[in-house]
Amino acid sequence: MHVGIYSKDAPEGSVKRVKAALDEAGVRFTLLGARRPRAGGVDCVVVMGGDKGVRRYFHRTFDSTIPVLGLHEAESSGFLAQIDSKELPAHAGRLRGGDYAVEEVPRLGVKIDGRSVYPVLNDVAVFPSKSAMLMEHTLRVNGQEVWHDSSDGVILSTPMGSSAYSMSAGGPVVFQDSAVFEIISVNSLDVTRRPIIVPDGSSVDVEEISSRLHCEAVLDGIDRCAVRGSVSCAKFAPYARIVRLRKATAAISALARKVHLAEELLSMPPSSKLILKTLEYEGQLTQRDLVRKTMLPDRTVRLALRHLLERRYVRRRVSARDARQKIYEISGIG
Numbered sequence: 001m002h003v004g005i006y007s008k009d010a011p012e013g014s015v016k017r018v019k020a021a022l023d024e025a026g027v028r029f030t031l032l033g034a035r036r037p038r039a040g041g042v043d044c045v046v047v048m049g050g051d052k053g054v055r056r057y058f059h060r061t062f063d064s065t066i067p068v069l070g071l072h073e074a075e076s077s078g079f080l081a082q083i084d085s086k087e088l089p090a091h092a093g094r095l096r097g098g099d100y101a102v103e104e105v106p107r108l109g110v111k112i113d114g115r116s117v118y119p120v121l122n123d124v125a126v127f128p129s130k131s132a133m134l135m136e137h138t139l140r141v142n143g144q145e146v147w148h149d150s151s152d153g154v155i156l157s158t159p160m161g162s163s164a165y166s167m168s169a170g171g172p173v174v175f176q177d178s179a180v181f182e183i184i185s186v187n188s189l190d191v192t193r194r195p196i197i198v199p200d201g202s203s204v205d206v207e208e209i210s211s212r213l214h215c216e217a218v219l220d221g222i223d224r225c226a227v228r229g230s231v232s233c234a235k236f237a238p239y240a241r242i243v244r245l246r247k248a249t250a251a252i253s254a255l256a257r258k259v260h261l262a263e264e265l266l267s268m269p270p271s272s273k274l275i276l277k278t279l280e281y282e283g284q285l286t287q288r289d290l291v292r293k294t295m296l297p298d299r300t301v302r303l304a305l306r307h308l309l310e311r312r313y314v315r316r317r318v319s320a321r322d323a324r325q326k327i328y329e330i331s332g333i334g
Helices: 012-024 050-060 085-097 248-265 270-282 287-294 298-310
Strands: 002-006 028-031 044-048 068-072 101-112 115-120 123-128 135-141 144-151 153-157 180-186 196-199 204-211 215-219 223-227 231-244 314-318 326-330
Touching: 002 012, 012 028, 012 044, 012 085, 044 050, 044 085, 050 068, 050 115, 068 085, 101 123, 101 215, 101 223, 115 215, 123 135, 123 204, 123 231, 135 153, 135 180, 144 153, 144 180, 153 204, 204 215, 270 287, 270 298, 270 314, 270 326, 287 298, 287 326, 298 314
Parallel strands: 002 028, 002 044, 044 068, 068 231
Antiparallel strands: 101 115, 101 231, 123 153, 123 215, 135 144, 135 204, 153 180, 180 196, 204 231, 215 223, 314 326
């Protein structure tokens, strides 16, 4: 068994712990490059950094057919990264013996103004570059117009992404093995507008995109790309391959926690919702980082964090690099 390790932005102590666990189990390993990980010659790749780390790895790798084991650092498991890095010593023997299942996770291929970008695991969200601006667009599925709409934006999501941004925008939660994609117009001026579900073999085009300011496509909540007029999506092959050391019930339990959280989100202040979703996508951030990424006033971010800390949605710890800095991260919501 030969394992690659992708550890961009992972704490040094965690990387050492993973290396030690693999070495003790007699598993040969190779460190992969952070910018363009080349995983040729390995049987699987251990990716650190939780769900965000796994998404980032698949955005950058040349070979997505090699199975990936995602590791997270928080107390709660994710969908792509089910195992805490501290748990790896207990599972390294199974990894060496090939005692695991591999799940194929669908992805969306994305073209922006006719140019292909990397495929997404969760979603592509098209919005004006500044909040509180309307965006006009036409949605076509398989070449046929479905709607012409004015809204805050539009989200195109995989089943994996249905419990992320699209759920916060009022979209349905879709089980992972469903062969569908979903489309959500966010805060449409048409109060009858509802999310729609399409077969995963459909081609989806968001065209005639316009706003007072330029618009952007946000890929998996990580990268932003300028959009002049159109975003197109379709099923992308090959699927991402995810190593599962736990039964499917673990993913279902995480989904149940997400649904419970969605119910509680209804009574949560908008600023707290935005902070929570930013931490979900971005991972650990300081208060200054949150102000910059959400563009909310410092006082608003501070009050939202206090609200989330009191309800234990978020936890706070001291930065290992600078003891004067406090780091915020999601706690116990899956």
